[in-house]
Amino acid sequence: MSHMINIELTIVNKLGLHARAAAKLASTAGKYGCTIKTGRSPEKLVDAKSVMSLMLLAANQGTVLHFHFEGNDAEKAHRDIEQLIENYFGEDQ
Numbered sequence: 001m002s003h004m005i006n007i008e009l010t011i012v013n014k015l016g017l018h019a020r021a022a023a024k025l026a027s028t029a030g031k032y033g034c035t036i037k038t039g040r041s042p043e044k045l046v047d048a049k050s051v052m053s054l055m056l057l058a059a060n061q062g063t064v065l066h067f068h069f070e071g072n073d074a075e076k077a078h079r080d081i082e083q084l085i086e087n088y089f090g091e092d093q
Contacts, residue, residue, distance in 0.1 A: 034071025
């Protein structure tokens with residue numbers, strides 16, 4: 001049975017989803033087999049495994065992003081990405 005999760009996460013780090021944060025998010029998403037999409041609105045989602053697509057979102061601090069996870073490891077992926085964002089992408093803030 002395929003799992004589907006739709007959540008909203010707020011970008012909390014000062015620099016927003018800049019190059020390094022986008023690369024971290026894409027590589028984290030890439031560890032999972034499930035489909036992971038994100039965007040500013042649920043109707044316009046991009047592949048979260050693509051650094052370029054993530055950077056084009058131009059998500060500054062405070063931006064709420066919609067995430068859609070679909071697949072067998074969706075729950076694990078969701079937890080991992082939520083933690084990454086909450087931990088400021090491993091930056092100081």
